[in-house]
Amino acid sequence: MKGRTDVTITAATEARRPHRPRADALRNRERIVTAAREIFVEYGPDAPLDEIARRAGIGNATLYRHFADRSALVHAVVVYVMGRVGDMAERSVTEEGDPFAALRRFAHAAIDERIGALCPMLSSAFDRTDPTLEAGRTRLEVAVEGLMERARRAGRLRTDVAVGDLMVALSQLTRPLPGTCCLDMDRFARRHLQLYLDGLEAPARSELPGSAATLEDLRGAVG
CATH class of the missing domain: 1.10.357.10 (Tetracycline Repressor, domain 2)
Incomplete structure (x- = not known):
């Protein structure tokens, strides 16, 4: 019983901890923002988002996971x-x-x-x-x-x-x-x-x- 209780306590503690983005997610976000800045400078704020994703080296789905619009x-x-x-x-x-x-x-x-x-x-x-x-x-x-x-x-x-x-x-x-x-x-x-x-x-x-x-x-x- 003690072992199961320990597992339950550990799971509850983890659930209460603030969510921290994974390192790869933070890197992807930074790459998207950097690429977007470059594209916006070159083509303006209406530049295609798929071109931003391409330059960032990620897929469109990854871009939209970080930025809804x-x-x-x-x-x-x-x-x-x-x-x-x-x-x-x-x-x-x-x-x-x-x-x-x-x-x-x-x-x-x-x-x-x-x-x-x-x-x-x-x-x-x-x-x-x-x-x-x-x-x-x-x-x-x-x-x-x-x-x-x-x-x-x-x-x-x-x-x-x-x-x-x-x-x-x-x-x-x-x-x-x-x-x-x-x-x-x-x-x-x-x-x-x-x-x-x-x-x-x-x-x-x-x-x-x-x-x-x-x-x-x-x-x-x-x-």
Whole structure:
């Protein structure tokens, strides 16, 4: 009887433990999100899901086990990219002694992530109030504002720009021109980003029209 009781207790204990995805399931999910990001950058958010599965090296059934529909996958990609860009901002602060060099490093890393591809995915049907998305966005905003404030205090960043100005530039530089096929878009993006960063550095060579763009301005523009 004692043996059977032990088995029963063990089974009950296992049932109460929180379910943890298997390592292979986590790897598949990561492969799907990474492949989806690449496909969305190349073809937009309406790209075929079977092409995403093919590039991830998994079957369609596996994709749908992880993401019930396109909306769930798009959400995961947005959160993933936002997290990666937030990581880049935080690493730039800790690994670069020069404040403007840290800002420059972050900006170049962010365009390599092609964050402009997120913009078409933030459609009116996208839930911008989702807690996971809100947490990632807040973390990114705090990290980038910290980068810019650090450079501003050091006298390296002009005082009439804000986080929104930088994020608009990073978004626009990573989106292909309409009606064109820029096969070497990355080269142009890095070149023009360098021109933009030169314009951010203090002392300013001109007076900017209007007021600095804040992140609240950007949220109002897409809301």
